[in-house]
Amino acid sequence: MLLWAGKFKMTAPGAITILPLVTHSPLISWQFKLFGPYIGSDMIGATEWTAAFLLIIGYFKPKAGILGGMILLVMFFTTSTMLITTPDDTVVVNGIHYMNDTGLFLFKDIISFGASLYLISSYGRRAILVENQS
Numbered sequence: 001m002l003l004w005a006g007k008f009k010m011t012a013p014g015a016i017t018i019l020p021l022v023t024h025s026p027l028i029s030w031q032f033k034l035f036g037p038y039i040g041s042d043m044i045g046a047t048e049w050t051a052a053f054l055l056i057i058g059y060f061k062p063k064a065g066i067l068g069g070m071i072l073l074v075m076f077f078t079t080s081t082m083l084i085t086t087p088d089d090t091v092v093v094n095g096i097h098y099m100n101d102t103g104l105f106l107f108k109d110i111i112s113f114g115a116s117l118y119l120i121s122s123y124g125r126r127a128i129l130v131e132n133q134s
Contacts, residue, residue, distance in 0.1 A: 006048030015041035
């Protein structure tokens, strides 16, 4: 999922899709102002790829997996701020707010959040076992 999402952000349509989210983010809007939307989007995609590869490497080197999980946690909290700061990211139906297409784009981060907590715990236990064996 992270590899797919990261690759999408490294395309022109991916950069345009996240433009409204990033420009309203208090945490990473500077990135698009400094580098422009395409390079800024590439950097976000590269971060997702880095996290994914570290999680895969974590199977063999648990400390790498812990680092990948921590990157996912930071990504989750960063993108969560976008839901608060981006106007019109929800629609109201019968008085209840639901995420629209813009908000649903961030849904993968909710899955990543849960996965990162699990993987940090799992890789952490494995790292402790490896340290105790040496």
